[in-house]
Amino acid sequence: MAAQTILFDFTLDSAKTADEKQRQEVAKILRNELEHVFPQLELAYSMESPENGYFSVLHENKATIITCRIFQHGLLTVNVEYFLPAGKEPIMSFDGLVHGKSLENALAVKLKAIRGQKLPALRRGDVPRYFPSSDERIIEYDIDKLVYEVRSPFQKIQILHSKTLGNMLLLDELQNIAESDLIYTETLMGRGIENYEGKEICILGGGDGALLYELLKENPKHVVMLEIDELVMEACNKYLNSICGDVLEKRRSDQYEIVVGDCVEYLKKFIGEGRKFDYVFGDLTDIPITGAPVGVDWDFIRTIFEHSFKVLKPDGKFLTHGNGTSCTESLELFEEQLSLLKPKVKFTTSKAFVPSFMEEWLFYQVSFA
């Protein structure tokens, strides 16, 4: 079951949309042209205002509903929406993606538009498929199945199946990791650069199990993983088996232990015990995309930093993910937080294109200065 929404934009000479009379004229041309595609088109409603231009509702048998806005600044938006029963063909198959001839072209010519654009059709109410990049661009994934969905006490957990990326973990509708993303884990851990043999390691978060699974291949002395969300681990153990193996199933061995709880509480406990690690991994929530370094997220990140360095050996390293390399503002804020730490720290970065993020991601390696 899905509705289709098809959006058209036209940039017009603003002199042609400045007053009501002109906008009426544009609306008339638009309607005439739409009638070639929708013969039974009717005008259901229209509204006008000097500040906000023209708006109208057109429809064909109340099934296909078309809303139009003509802004006085020379922008025309046309939204076409209709219900598409499963298995039926979209009504606009001549959408110009293949043959270059389309309603958009016809309208652009008739309206003498400076520019016209038809967005690829959007599917509504189908499986979740639209997710944002780190800089909030819309990206449609080739999702063919909602595998699993549950709301834990901490977050919304979804496992979606992508034809090309395999199963994907989403937390509160944000891409987390997919079966395609070994490169994410290998870049986070600096495989081939860092030597984990015989080392003591602490993972903050990491509920998908992939980092723990890969670290154990490097024969560390011991790894303790602190994950708060039991349900994330159950979901990943079941549906992301190819990236986490059996570590979430077993939960412990002589080489590792998974603790279900608040990592900050356990870090405090470790500090009290004077327990130290060679590596601490920050594999927790993403950092805010924009805005000043205030609010719960930055406080949380600062808290994590401060406690983590208290359990690090003098030559230890704190390894964590940053953000998309295009999010320069939030990366600067992140590095600003690092610069505030006492004792002083220094850092290096590495990056990789993460398939399920569809963008390049930045990773940090932080140590005492």
Next chain:
Amino acid sequence: MAAQTILFDFTLDSAKTADEKQRQEVAKILRNELEHVFPQLELAYSMESPENGYFSVLHENKATIITCRIFQHGLLTVNVEYFLPAGKEPIMSFDGLVHGKSLENALAVKLKAIRGQKLPALRRGDVPRYFPSSDERIIEYDIDKLVYEVRSPFQKIQILHSKTLGNMLLLDELQNIAESDLIYTETLMGRGIENYEGKEICILGGGDGALLYELLKENPKHVVMLEIDELVMEACNKYLNSICGDVLEKRRSDQYEIVVGDCVEYLKKFIGEGRKFDYVFGDLTDIPITGAPVGVDWDFIRTIFEHSFKVLKPDGKFLTHGNGTSCTESLELFEEQLSLLKPKVKFTTSKAFVPSFMEEWLFYQVSFA
């Protein structure tokens, strides 16, 4: 200048949307909740039909216009649209992408929705930024500038600047090549696999100049390039200099020649002259995304195949791009065309993730069986 369109979808128990009275109830809940965000919300228009459910137009001072549809199948769509002046902040900054708290969540709870989704905000009338993948998924690019646009006798030519991909060439609104895409050219030519030293080569199309530029680095005997669109070459020479060097500027040397004209006509000429090549490159239009192997595109592709093999030496190769690896149907149709050729041919394939396509692409190496 841009308008923002923010789309919400909610999947409801269809028993709650089956008749008019129930849909009115859902509409009432929706409106009450929207009023928390839009205090001056007014109902401008509504319409009902047994077959197509409920539709309404709400607005705040005619500036922010919200259209709602409640389909009897249990689908509710909400479209919010308003004008966003340059430099102004979007009205929905609490869009839940960062903090997970959003209008969508509030509505989903109040509506007791099975599922709710808020699509990343869409920008209308701004620079072109939304383009389709080969399987027609919408992908938003980080375009910050429309560098160049012209309509040639053959197609619409655009050069757009992407923050992460550099300048991109678009032909009739389809991604063609970007400064980030050396891998595309290297996979098409099988760099490191094929040996071009002292070979005679014919390029069909290739107007962006990247293939010619890379081939000349491999010291071939001679390359002739047949491109129909003068304006594409002028645009690429000016704006894609980093991938085509000076080959489009010079147009000829003792090692290559660019002919502006219809490649089919020139292929016929070569056939008449008995001219043969070691390699022929098909660097022309994309193949249809779906549909039966009929119509102008497949005819064109068949014609290209037939003529190309008539100018190939017995041990020659025809190298070309296919389609996104997810477009299995059109790839099968493409291979079906190959299987129809006489004399018989055999082929191998290679693939690469092309940055500006944001997907994995398949390439073909065809030779006589």
